[in-house]
Amino acid sequence: MHSHPGEEVIYVLEGIFEYELEGEKPVVLKAGDVLFVPAGKNHSAKNIGKTKASELATYIVKKNRPLLVFKK
Numbered sequence: 001m002h003s004h005p006g007e008e009v010i011y012v013l014e015g016i017f018e019y020e021l022e023g024e025k026p027v028v029l030k031a032g033d034v035l036f037v038p039a040g041k042n043h044s045a046k047n048i049g050k051t052k053a054s055e056l057a058t059y060i061v062k063k064n065r066p067l068l069v070f071k072k
Helices: none
Strands: 007-014 016-021 027-030 034-037 043-047 054-060
Touching (some): 007 016, 007 027, 027 034
């Protein structure tokens, strides 16, 4: 689990991912699906398919802030 100090927009390029956002039920996304992760929300991703999976992530973070914060 980790979070970001800003928003994250995830676009699944290929494969099948299971995303877990803290406090919510896991969501399964396939190629072409999009997920919005709010700032500060702990989350994780796992490839649950039988082939390679990849995503394109866009981060909206204030300058000079860390991009990634691991959950303690």
